[in-house]
Structure formats: C-alpha cells, structure tokens
Amino acid sequence: MNRLILKYGRPLTAVILAIFAWVIYRRIASGDGIFPLVIAAVIIWALGAPALIYLWPRLTVNGYKRAILKHGFGEGPIPVNTLYAVPGTSSPSNPRGSLMATGADDLLYVGGWLDLSKGPQVLHVPDMAGRYFSVQFTDPSRSSNFAYVGKRATGTKAGDYLLSGPGWKGTVPDGMAEISSPNQSALVIGRVFVEGDSDLPTAYALAKQIQLAPLKQ
Amino acid sequence: MANALAWLSQSGVVQGLLLGAVLAFLTAILVMNAVGRAVTSTVNGWSAIRKCGQPGNGVLVRAACAKALPLVNVFEEAAYWTATADSSREALSGGRRYLLHFPAGQLPPHDAFWSLTPTDTAGYMVDNPAHRYSIGDRSPLAQNADGSVDIYLQHEPPSGHEQNWLPVPSGKFKLMFRVYLPGEAILDGTYQLPGIVRAQ
Numbered sequence: 001m002n003r004l005i006l007k008y009g010r011p012l013t014a015v016i017l018a019i020f021a022w023v024i025y026r027r028i029a030s031g032d033g034i035f036p037l038v039i040a041a042v043i044i045w046a047l048g049a050p051a052l053i054y055l056w057p058r059l060t061v062n063g064y065k066r067a068i069l070k071h072g073f074g075e076g077p078i079p080v081n082t083l084y085a086v087p088g089t090s091s092p093s094n095p096r097g098s099l100m101a102t103g104a105d106d107l108l109y110v111g112g113w114l115d116l117s118k119g120p121q122v123l124h125v126p127d128m129a130g131r132y133f134s135v136q137f138t139d140p141s142r143s144s145n146f147a148y149v150g151k152r153a154t155g156t157k158a159g160d161y162l163l164s165g166p167g168w169k170g171t172v173p174d175g176m177a178e179i180s181s182p183n184q185s186a187l188v189i190g191r192v193f194v195e196g197d198s199d200l201p202t203a204y205a206l207a208k209q210i211q212l213a214p215l216k217q
Numbered sequence: 218m219a220n221a222l223a224w225l226s227q228s229g230v231v232q233g234l235l236l237g238a239v240l241a242f243l244t245a246i247l248v249m250n251a252v253g254r255a256v257t258s259t260v261n262g263w264s265a266i267r268k269c270g271q272p273g274n275g276v277l278v279r280a281a282c283a284k285a286l287p288l289v290n291v292f293e294e295a296a297y298w299t300a301t302a303d304s305s306r307e308a309l310s311g312g313r314r315y316l317l318h319f320p321a322g323q324l325p326p327h328d329a330f331w332s333l334t335p336t337d338t339a340g341y342m343v344d345n346p347a348h349r350y351s352i353g354d355r356s357p358l359a360q361n362a363d364g365s366v367d368i369y370l371q372h373e374p375p376s377g378h379e380q381n382w383l384p385v386p387s388g389k390f391k392l393m394f395r396v397y398l399p400g401e402a403i404l405d406g407t408y409q410l411p412g413i414v415r416a417q
Binding site: 013036041061092142150151189195196 | 227228229230231232233234235236237238239240241242243244245248249270271272274276277279280282283284287288290291293294328329330332334336340341342343344350351353355395397398
C-alpha cells in the first residue's frame with residue numbers, strides 16, 4: 001500500500017483534486033451555495049494539518065509496533081517485552097517491504113516492544129568483548145531515542161539495566177543502572193556487529209542473549 | 218433529524234470535510250518535506266540529517282525526521298549519508314561507471330565500522346552475481362601507489378580492479394554510507410566524504 005502511494009502519489013493527488021474541483025464547479029454552475037463547503041474545508045484543513053504533523057512521529061512508530069506485535073520478523077508475532085534476534089543480515093533475499101529489507105549487511109538486528117505498565121523490566125546484555133553493539137530505546141510519542149545501551153553509551157561488558165516507566169517508585173537493585181522511560185511503552189532496536197560470514201554464528205549467539213525479563217521483586 | 222441529514226448532504230458540508238482532510242494531508246506532507254530539506258546538509262552530493270533521533274527536537278523536526286529517516290540512530294551512534302546524484306548532479310545510474318576516490322589516510326574515521334551499500338531508488342539491495350552488497354572497513358581494498366583508495370561503482374566488474382569493485386544495479390540507484398561510532402572529525406564536520414565522480 002505504502003509503495004503504491006509512493007509510486008503513484010502525484011497522479012493520485014491530481015485525480016483527487018480534479019474530482020473536488022469538478023464537484024465545486026458543479027455546485028457553482030447549478031446555483032448551490034459553496035460557503036458551507038468552503039468553511040468546512042478550511043476548518044478541517046486548519047485543524048488537520050498541524051494535528052497530522054504533530055502525530056506523524058507517533059503514527060510512524062505505531063506502524064513498527066504493529067509490525068512487531070502482529071507480524072514479527074519471519075517467525076511470527078513477537079509478544080510484548082520480548083526481544084527477537086533476526087538470524088541473518090539484510091540481503092536482497094529479504095522480501096520487499098519487510099522491516100529488514102533496507103538494513104545493513106554488517107549488522108544483526110534485534111527488535112521488540114517494551115510495555116512497562118505492569119512494572120519494570122530488566123534488560124540483560126551479554127559480554128560483547130569489545131564488539132560493537134547498541135540497544136536503542138525510542139519514545140513512541142516523539143520518535144526520539146531517549147536512551148542507549150551499548151559500546152558507546154555503556155561499554156561492552158555484560159550488564160543488567162532496569163527499565164522503569166513514569167511514576168515508578170521502587171528500589172533499583174544493586175549493580176543495575178536505571179533507565180527511565182518517558183512513556184509506559186517504548187520501541188527497542190538492538191544492533192550487533194557482524195565481522196563477516198564466518199562470524200555470523202558468534203554474533204547471532206550474542207544477539208539472542210540480549211533479553212528482557214520482568215523485575216523480580 | 219431527517220432535516221439535518223438532508224441539509225448535510227445537500228449543503229456541501231460533507232464534501233467540504235473531505236476536501237479539507239485531503240488538503241490537510243497534502244499540506245502536512247509538503248511541510249514535513251520542506252523541513253526535511255531544510256535540516257539536511259549535503260556535501261559533495263552526500264546528504265545527512267544530523268539532528269534526527271535527538272530527544273530535544275521540536276515538533277517540526279521530529280515529524281520531518283520520522284518521515285525521512287524513521288527510527289534512525291542519533292548521529293554520534295551512527296552517521297548515515299545517502300547519495301542519489303554524482304558530482305555533476307546527474308542521477309546515479311548503472312549505465313555509467315563511477316569512482317569514489319579517498320586520498321591517502323582519508324577513509325572515514327570510526328570506532329566501530331563503516332560500509333557503503335548500493336540499493337535501488339526505493340532502498341532495497343539488488344542481487345548481483347558477485348554476491349557483494351557492500352564494501353567497507355573489512356574489505357581488502359587495494360591502495361594506489363600514493364596510498365589513496367579508489368572504489369569502483371559500476372554494474373560490470375572493472376578489469377584489474379575487482380578487489381575494489383562495488384557492483385551497482387543496472388538502472389537508477391542510490392548509495393547509503395554508514396559510519397558506526399563516527400570519529401571526532403565526522404562529528405565536528407571537518408571530515409567530508411569525497412564526491413562520486415564519473416569515470417572517463
């Protein structure tokens with residue numbers, strides 16, 4: 001659907017606008033008033049355009065949320081608070097339109113949807129022994145990355161990170177760093193570097209160990 | 218009630234609502250595209266948006282980024298550049314041959330990796346007989362006598378330079394340059410990727 005809109009966006013827009021022009025022309029020609037039409041159009045336009053711009057990041061992230069929770073990355077839907085590691089890198093054999101199809105061929109991707117409404121989650125990352133990796137947390141209301149775990153942000157040693165939602169007032173267990181999410185939900189994207197084909201099994205084994213679990217009280 | 222419905226259908230209010238919704242959608246797209254262009258910096262044909270993904274962005278930049286580069290990393294995590302045109306501003310096409318010339322010591326500075334990936338204009342990789350879909354810091358690139366490195370961007374293998382060959386699709390294509398954990402010179406803007414030059 002998106003690809004169709006991309007491909008035929010301009011002619012489709014021209015056709016739709018032409019239909020509207022014809023409708024307005026017919027109203028004027030038959031002597032009907034066009035004030036109600038124009039006023040309704042201007043009100044919806046003036047409210048709708050800013051609203052769409054404001055909501056666009058949320059609509060975009062929600063598209064990925066649906067893709068994760070309803071379709072997954074080839075092995076079925078991925079439940080909330082579960083991270084799924086895609087076993088292969090991006091290649092031309094990925095189906096067009098799939099989330100993986102436009103990725104890099106030197107990364108393994110990990111994806112999941114975080115829901116903190118029933119309590120905090122703990123992100124576990126294994127010892128990456130210097131290997132590049134990152135876990136990106138994206139705020140669905142703004143589509144901005146509010147936190148990172150990974151080589152740049154936290155180093156490559158094994159670690160556990162407490163992910164808490166707004167208003168959580170518990171105690172952070174010893175040895176854990178807290179990451180406060182501005183929303184009860186967040187999109188999680190992990191990336192693990194793959195040196196080359198022979199390194200793929202090692203990288204995949206590490207990517208699978210990036211996991212979420214509920215905080216044990 | 219029946220009167221109100223009749224008035225709604227005859228007065229043109231319903232058509233007005235539909236027209237307003239279509240115009241609102243078009244306006245939003247045009248505004249986001251314009252903001253996207255305004256925050257894009259293009260050097261030597263390589264375009265990047267450095268602001269995307271940052272928590273401090275305002276409503277317009279957030280929307281423009283979500284439209285142009287959804288879910289993109291912050292720039293200090295990964296620098297992304299795209300190119301759709303060569304140094305003479307003509308669209309990249311597999312019918313031509315291009316060179317990317319890095320002067321000695323001028324491959325991109327990084328703390329993780331870099332890679333260059335050709336895709337079709339929609340962003341998808343295209344199969345090629347060499348099964349080579351990117352070239353990067355792990356590629357065994359041959360150096361010229363002066364230490365510089367040439368990457369050959371063309372559809373057919375360049376004889377004698379297969380090692381530095383990056384196969385591109387036969388039709389129009391675009392390039393994606395990724396530098397993960399970009400070095401200081403990229404972050405402060407002093408490092409620039411070389412232009413994509415048509416081979417003679």
